[in-house]
Amino acid sequence: MKKSIPAAIVAAAALTLTACGAAPEESGGNGDAGTDNSDFLACMISDEGGWDDASFNESGYNGLTQAESELGVEIRDAESTDPGQYASNADAMVQAGCSLTIGVGFALEDTIQEVAEANEDANFALVDSAFSDAEFNPVELENAKPLLFNTQEAAYLAGYLAAGMTETGTVATYGGQPFPSVTIFMDGFVDGVAAYNEAHGTDVQALGWDKEAQNGSMTGDFTNTENGYNTTQQFIADGADIILPVAGPVGGGSLRAASEHEGVSVIWVDSDGYEQPANADYQQLILTSVLKQIQTAVFDTIESSVNGEFSSEPYVGTLENGGVGLAPYHDFEDAVPAELQAEIEDLEAQIIAGDLEVTSPSSN
Secondary structure (H helix, E strand, C coil), X not given: CCCCXXXXXXXXXXXXXXXXXXXXXXXXXXXXXXXXXXXXXXXXXXXXXXXXXXXXXXXXXXHHHHHHHHHCCEEEEECCCXXXXXXXXXXXXXXXXXXXXXXXXXXXHHHHHHHHHHCCCCEEEEECCCCECCCCCECCCCCEEEEEECCHHHHHHHHHHHHHHCCCCEEEEEECCCCHHHHHHHHHHHHHHHHHHHHHCCCCEEECEECCCCEECECCCCCCHHHHHHHHHHHHHCCCCEEEEECHHHHHXXXXXXXXXXXXXXXXXXXXXXXXXXXXXXXXXXXXXXXXXXXXXXXXXXXXXXXXXXXXCXXXXXXXXXXXXXXXXXXXXXXXXXHHHHHHHHHHHHHHHXXXXXXXXXXX
């Protein structure tokens, strides 16, 4: 039975958390340098965005190839171009005898859960979602590991930055589809804008998302850059000069729209958009990026599995453990006032210390 989106929210909140990026215990296992790990087959399935999305799929794939290079494992991948391919791609990985199969993205939740339940002798992992049953009750599978990220913490800092940098008094955000792994960015972003307003007595408007109602602007997918372009053009027409697209490669449409208007910039998500080859022509428009260290999470999960230390406990990235964060300001380094940079650094320290809690219905 196909579950609706809130299932992952309930499941993620109920599961025990572990730190993102934590190294596996020293065990002298198969992951040690010089050990032949060629009998370990690490596999990965993308969502419809594909491996070159300059976002979460690409980050996951980089973790897979890092494991191939540094651990000497064999790898196999299946690039999905349509959701209808998820099940057949997962079945192909089972038939190939994969030691560990990782699905990238919330959209693969049902597929990975179903194949994990049907193949208890193999291990699985899923980026950006936990598991649940048809009634939204949390399900913990001994052979399936969620890789989760509290991105609302870093997005909060991005929202504060945007509110401090806007010249028009209006910023905006939109998503691809209302998955928890998307709306968690938007929740943090609008809360950061609100925090700046409270601290400075300003009235910066954040278009595109209502956190309380949990609804807002969605383009409908993670592939159509034209939808991102049109959505951004409308935000610009409404006065926004800083845009946060949470839609994978669809964000490329926002960069193109921003390039046509003086003074408009974009905040990227998942990876450092400034360093992505696909964004080379638009680097000067990228204020910063809200980072989600998927590559590290994938690599560490594979390494633990190679060492015989696979665990179904969720792997959760936070500001504290470096699993999420803000990218450098790059070309905007001199444009962001030192006082604003200091405020953001102080907010980050407060979140890490537990003195400031940034919440989202989708957080872990």
